[in-house]
Amino acid sequence: METVMQEKQPVLQISHLNKTLGNRQILKDVNLETYSGEVFGFLGPNGAGKTTTIKIAVGLLSLDEGDISIAGYDLRRNFEQALEKTGGIVENPEFYPYLSGYENLRIYARVHENVTEERIKEVLELVGLSLRAKEKVGRYSLGMRQRLGVAQAILHRPRLLVLDEPTNGLDPAGTKALRDILKRLAHEEGLSIVVSSHLMSEMEMMCDRVGIIVEGEIRKIQPIEEMISAAKSGYEIYVFHVSDAAKAAALLGDLPAGTVAVADADHLEVQIPGAEQEATLAKINKTILQGDVNLYTVSRKEDRKLEDVFIEMTNGQGGGQIG
Ligand SMILES: Nc1ncnc2c1ncn2[C@@H]1O[C@H](COP(=O)(O)OP(=O)(O)OP(=O)(O)O)[C@@H](O)[C@H]1O
Numbered sequence: 062m063e064t065v066m067q068e069k070q071p072v073l074q075i076s077h078l079n080k081t082l083g084n085r086q087i088l089k090d091v092n093l094e095t096y097s098g099e100v101f102g103f104l105g106p107n108g109a110g111k112t113t114t115i116k117i118a119v120g121l122l123s124l125d126e127g128d129i130s131i132a133g134y135d136l137r138r139n140f141e142q143a144l145e146k147t148g149g150i151v152e153n154p155e156f157y158p159y160l161s162g163y164e165n166l167r168i169y170a171r172v173h174e175n176v177t178e179e180r181i182k183e184v185l186e187l188v189g190l191s192l193r194a195k196e197k198v199g200r201y202s203l204g205m206r207q208r209l210g211v212a213q214a215i216l217h218r219p220r221l222l223v224l225d226e227p228t229n230g231l232d233p234a235g236t237k238a239l240r241d242i243l244k245r246l247a248h249e250e251g252l253s254i255v256v257s258s259h260l261m262s263e264m265e266m267m268c269d270r271v272g273i274i275v276e277g278e279i280r281k282i283q284p285i286e287e288m289i290s291a292a293k294s295g296y297e298i299y300v301f302h303v304s305d306a307a308k309a310a311a312l313l314g315d316l317p318a319g320t321v322a323v324a325d326a327d328h329l330e331v332q333i334p335g336a337e338q339e340a341t342l343a344k345i346n347k348t349i350l351q352g353d354v355n356l357y358t359v360s361r362k363e364d365r366k367l368e369d370v371f372i373e374m375t376n377g378q379g380g381g382q383i384g
């Protein structure tokens with residue numbers, strides 16, 4: 062298997078997508094592009110509009126306004142060609158439980174032109190089910206069924222694979238297996254993969270780029286590496302163990318050291334911006350000591366998590382607003 066170079070042409074291109082359901086505008090001017098060779102994470106709290114966007118992209122829901130193209134085919138004007146380049150799992154994939162994984166794929170293969178026996182074997186290999194292909198699907202674990210769903214979705218060699226919350230309900234081992242398969246399909250087979258989730262921690266492990274959607278609007282699209290380094294360089298919280306926290310806080314009042322908070326009589330918490338952190342720490346230490354307060358220890362509170370950054374970015378929204 063050779064590494065596929067990332068092409069410049071987007072595989073999925075969504076431009077100015079608007080969607081109203083009932084009398085509510087669910088999607089507001091959504092723009093995004095995904096490319097061959099990458100896993101794109103579509104991240105947002107419950108009710109943000111992930112499933113709606115995905116349903117439109119895979120042709121299950123009409124688009125009101127805007128344009129979508131897949132592998133260069135316009136979804137409105139060239140619906141069939143666009144969908145021929147798309148594979149997806151939106152709801153849980155359905156299979157005949159009394160047939161084997163292999164037999165299920167053979168039946169499904171008839172929907173498409175030119176899916177050969179070799180291709181069926183190839184996709185079973187790609188999702189790590191070759192050895193279990195002859196077992197009845199009724200005996201498959203949820204993780205195996207999800208992988209068979211991926212096999213089914215890529216049978217016809219689509220350029221784009223779209224999965225709505227594919228790891229829902231999977232245990233850590235099942236999640237990792239699926240994650241590794243998706244990465245391989247993107248990085249080695251050159252698919253453009255879109256995966257939705259409401260968990261930043263999951264996106265962090267699986268995705269090359271992440272787009273954050275909140276209340277139907279794209280807030281940010283960024284490579285995951287940049288998101289992580291931005292999270293780290295934001296600020297850190299340091300805890301100062303001192304003899305008199307109130308007095309130390311008063312001394313630090315004039316320093317441009319970020320927010321100072323007294324935790325208890327002898328602990329002070331200071332939020333220090335990422336830039337020039339050492340210089341600021343040195344200045345704080347000196348000020349405390351010169352002000353005649355004893356300084357016993359300085360320690361850094363645990364790292365800010367990417368999850369916190371996501372929650373800040375979405376203002377802690379989501380969860381409740383269904384309907
Ligand atoms: N048929 C419908 N009629 C009216 N509103 C709808 C309809 N389907 C979805 N919605 C609303 O559209 C919004 C976006 O829903 P969507 O399912 O796309 O969110 P989501 O990001 O996938 O959320 P989740 O993380 O819960 O899956 C929600 O507020 C939902 O209630």
Ligand SMILES: [Mg+2]
Nearest residue numbers: 111112113225
């Ligand atoms: Mg959803």
